[in-house]
Amino acid sequence: MAFGQQVAYRVQETKVHVAANAWVPLEASTAFPSTKGATTPLTNRFAIKVYVTGSGATSRLALSYDNTIPLKDGKQWLGLAEVMVEPCSTGLKLYGCAKPAAGVNSLRIMVTEYGH
Numbered sequence: 001m002a003f004g005q006q007v008a009y010r011v012q013e014t015k016v017h018v019a020a021n022a023w024v025p026l027e028a029s030t031a032f033p034s035t036k037g038a039t040t041p042l043t044n045r046f047a048i049k050v051y052v053t054g055s056g057a058t059s060r061l062a063l064s065y066d067n068t069i070p071l072k073d074g075k076q077w078l079g080l081a082e083v084m085v086e087p088c089s090t091g092l093k094l095y096g097c098a099k100p101a102a103g104v105n106s107l108r109i110m111v112t113e114y115g116h
Helices: none
Strands: 012-021 045-053 060-064 076-079 083-087 097-099 106-115
Touching: 012 097, 045 060, 045 076, 076 083, 097 106
Parallel strands: none
Antiparallel strands: 012 106, 045 083, 045 106, 060 076, 060 097
16 A cells, blocks of 8 residues: 555454346445355445456456446456455445456455555
């Protein structure tokens, strides 16, 4: 993070399943049912790191703060094994929508929330 930005004192990691053509909040509330641990977004959160895992080299993840837009209008796109850190407070939701490769139904996203 850049000089002068907040320092994380708490971290929460979550595995999120993102299906094609459905906007999903990228936070603990949308964790895989089998994931143990947190089931609510981290309180006093100030940033989110998004990492795209899964299969299909041409799979993409669209990101947006607006879950009512069409997938093609996603503001930012991440490919497989790409990482992005986005400033995002607890009250603000970052959404992801998958555009999986042929033969792939969904993407697995690792979300790390940083808080103080």
